[in-house]
Amino acid sequence: MQVQVAVIGGGACSGEVEALAEEVGAELARRGAVLVCGGLGGVMAGACRGAKRAGGTTVGILPGYQRAAANPWVDIAVPTGLGHGRNILVVASGDAVIALAGEHGTASEIHLARVLGRPVVACRAWEGVSDIAHAATPREAVARALALVKGGLDA
Amino acid sequence: MQVQVAVIGGGACSGEVEALAEEVGAELARRGAVLVCGGLGGVMAGACRGAKRAGGTTVGILPGYQRAAANPWVDIAVPTGLGHGRNILVVASGDAVIALAGEHGTASEIHLARVLGRPVVACRAWEGVSDIAHAATPREAVARALALVKGGLDA
Amino acid sequence: MQVQVAVIGGGACSGEVEALAEEVGAELARRGAVLVCGGLGGVMAGACRGAKRAGGTTVGILPGYQRAAANPWVDIAVPTGLGHGRNILVVASGDAVIALAGEHGTASEIHLARVLGRPVVACRAWEGVSDIAHAATPREAVARALALVKGGLDA
Amino acid sequence: MQVQVAVIGGGACSGEVEALAEEVGAELARRGAVLVCGGLGGVMAGACRGAKRAGGTTVGILPGYQRAAANPWVDIAVPTGLGHGRNILVVASGDAVIALAGEHGTASEIHLARVLGRPVVACRAWEGVSDIAHAATPREAVARALALVKGGLDA
Numbered sequence: 001m002q003v004q005v006a007v008i009g010g011g012a013c014s015g016e017v018e019a020l021a022e023e024v025g026a027e028l029a030r031r032g033a034v035l036v037c038g039g040l041g042g043v044m045a046g047a048c049r050g051a052k053r054a055g056g057t058t059v060g061i062l063p064g065y066q067r068a069a070a071n072p073w074v075d076i077a078v079p080t081g082l083g084h085g086r087n088i089l090v091v092a093s094g095d096a097v098i099a100l101a102g103e104h105g106t107a108s109e110i111h112l113a114r115v116l117g118r119p120v121v122a123c124r125a126w127e128g129v130s131d132i133a134h135a136a137t138p139r140e141a142v143a144r145a146l147a148l149v150k151g152g153l154d155a
Numbered sequence: 156m157q158v159q160v161a162v163i164g165g166g167a168c169s170g171e172v173e174a175l176a177e178e179v180g181a182e183l184a185r186r187g188a189v190l191v192c193g194g195l196g197g198v199m200a201g202a203c204r205g206a207k208r209a210g211g212t213t214v215g216i217l218p219g220y221q222r223a224a225a226n227p228w229v230d231i232a233v234p235t236g237l238g239h240g241r242n243i244l245v246v247a248s249g250d251a252v253i254a255l256a257g258e259h260g261t262a263s264e265i266h267l268a269r270v271l272g273r274p275v276v277a278c279r280a281w282e283g284v285s286d287i288a289h290a291a292t293p294r295e296a297v298a299r300a301l302a303l304v305k306g307g308l309d310a
Numbered sequence: 311m312q313v314q315v316a317v318i319g320g321g322a323c324s325g326e327v328e329a330l331a332e333e334v335g336a337e338l339a340r341r342g343a344v345l346v347c348g349g350l351g352g353v354m355a356g357a358c359r360g361a362k363r364a365g366g367t368t369v370g371i372l373p374g375y376q377r378a379a380a381n382p383w384v385d386i387a388v389p390t391g392l393g394h395g396r397n398i399l400v401v402a403s404g405d406a407v408i409a410l411a412g413e414h415g416t417a418s419e420i421h422l423a424r425v426l427g428r429p430v431v432a433c434r435a436w437e438g439v440s441d442i443a444h445a446a447t448p449r450e451a452v453a454r455a456l457a458l459v460k461g462g463l464d465a
Numbered sequence: 466m467q468v469q470v471a472v473i474g475g476g477a478c479s480g481e482v483e484a485l486a487e488e489v490g491a492e493l494a495r496r497g498a499v500l501v502c503g504g505l506g507g508v509m510a511g512a513c514r515g516a517k518r519a520g521g522t523t524v525g526i527l528p529g530y531q532r533a534a535a536n537p538w539v540d541i542a543v544p545t546g547l548g549h550g551r552n553i554l555v556v557a558s559g560d561a562v563i564a565l566a567g568e569h570g571t572a573s574e575i576h577l578a579r580v581l582g583r584p585v586v587a588c589r590a591w592e593g594v595s596d597i598a599h600a601a602t603p604r605e606a607v608a609r610a611l612a613l614v615k616g617g618l619d620a
Contacts, residue, residue, distance in 0.1 A: 001532065001535070001539065001540065001541075001542060002540075004532075004541070004542070034541060057541075059541055059543075061543065065393070065557050065581055067466065067469075067560070070466070074466065075466065075467075076466075076469070076499060076522075076524055076541055077466060077469070077558070078524075078526065078543055078554065078557075078558050079557045079558060080395075080554050080557065081392070081393035081394060081395055081553065081554075081557055081581075082240075082391070082392050082393070082395055082554075083375070083391035083392070083393070084243060084267060084270050084271065084391060085237075085240060085243050085244075085390075085391055085392055085395075087243075087267075088239060088240050088242075088243075088546065089240075089543060089545050089546075089547075092530055092543075092544045092545060092546055093542070093543050093544060095532070104266040104267075104269040104270045104286070105266070105270050107262075107266040108263045108266035108267045108270060111259040111260070111262040111263035111266065112239060112242075112259075112263045114259040115239050115259045115260050115263060116239065116530055116546075128283055131259070156377065156380070156384065156385065156386075156387060157385075159377075159386070159387070189386060212386075214386055214388075216388065220402055220426055220548070222311065222314075222405070225311070229311065230311065230312075231311075231314070231344060231367075231369055231386055232311060232314070232403070233369075233371065233388055233399065233402075233403050234402045234403060235399050235402060235550075236398065236399075236402055236426075236547070236548035236549060236550055237399075237546070237547050237548070237550055238530070238546035238547070238548070239546060240545075240546055240547055240550075243391065244388060244390050244391075244392075247375050247388075247389045247390060247391055248387070248388050248389060250377070271375055271391075392550075394553060394577060394580050394581065395547075395550060395553050395554075397553075397577070398549060398550050398552075398553075399550075414576040414577075414579040414580045414596070415576070415580050417572070417576040418573045418576035418577045418580060421569040421570070421572040421573035421576065422549060422552075422569075422573045424569040425549050425569045425570050425573060426549065438593055441569070
């Protein structure tokens, strides 16, 4: 199995954050990792678009039952019907998690990731949150996330 | 329907925090609110014990499939089998949420509550978290939580 | 803890089936069991109404996030936001399950109950389904369900 | 997006059923569909093995939190931690569902698929279940499933 990395962040975001997301997605694809996300807009769409442009594979874990809700760059859709209850599945599906700026939904995912022992790397966001790593650039975020996926895929 | 208030906090906690939880549970019972929690130990057990001693009703939303895992002061058990995925159900079941000290699991619940629009009152904890209310005592926490349940039970 | 019995069946149903549901709910209340159901209409509303008229306690495990969706005879509401994913929680919350007539949703609950080892008693329905008990009247259904809850509440 | 087809059936099964599953997986791969399943053994392992041998893509939606529990032919793992609650996700992730022999878990998935409007094709099993299609061979099952995915991927 390829390494899977979850990318989380606001479903609506600034152009600046979306550009960061796109570069995170692209870098994950270049490094051979599968991108997992919530499958919708904002950071999720940016990351998927970046990954696809770089030839990667993308997975979207959706809150509703319809695949049609996924952004156009999702390869594999998992329509859950769980609403916000799908947040924990997004981070559970990452061997590591990269967190961009977001609001309460993203914060819930960071903490759920840590409950599950998934390493979290924040990129230019979440300064005050303990027990996670930080990175200044998408390239650094991806490098740190992949380095944290050690001791096998379920470490 | 009676007002339902979710009480969240560490599954293991200090005696001091457990005493706070017990007083929160007792005050909720005195004020006629149903207590909802995750049904296990620490803050959950303290709150349930306090509620039962004051004649209240308690609901435990459990991570596994077995009712036997509930603490002895749970009246109504909801075994979900959802693991940590049950966290969102705990806060969704509260018309308001009272948060005592805890770790990543409790933090995830605070943020999920805010995603769902449930008001959150923290009691002697979670100073740095935005978009929630704070209270210095159990009595004040319960009073603020009940005041925030306005405009009908689903406000 | 009191015994909890889940009552399942169509969310829309004939008056005849609703009358059966009401009598099942009333008999559960008379026998001191808590009624758990999906909290909506049809069989669920009938069973809750019967339980409340006989002085019982009712729990509604709802598919959405709003307590207001519960039928008027639900005491304790658990809004899950899980959609049809809440079906498994309904049967997991019963020490035994009583099944009235229904369609695919009810059938899914019967089979999920058996996956979890919960005993199922069908009342004037589900003739072709193996591995469940059958009863001709609400009183017999309740008696058989309570008899199957043996060896402790989690048997 | 490629068409996604869920394959369901017993987690333990006879060699005959496993051979059917392998041929279903292989035929799905030849026809360009992504295979989705519960990611474990029996029918799930057979189908994934067949799909991989024919060059296809496989998705395993797991009951626990650990990717390591997936069978060796799963490409994309979605560890849910939802236990049997993950059953609904398996069928929600298929534009159509192919059902081989199984027990209560498989039956629950067939009915949940129909609740969600996903077409179900049973292959040499589930004769008594209404509202589903039947096929005598893996090739016919795949052909019927793909034919039922009409009017767009979410039909």
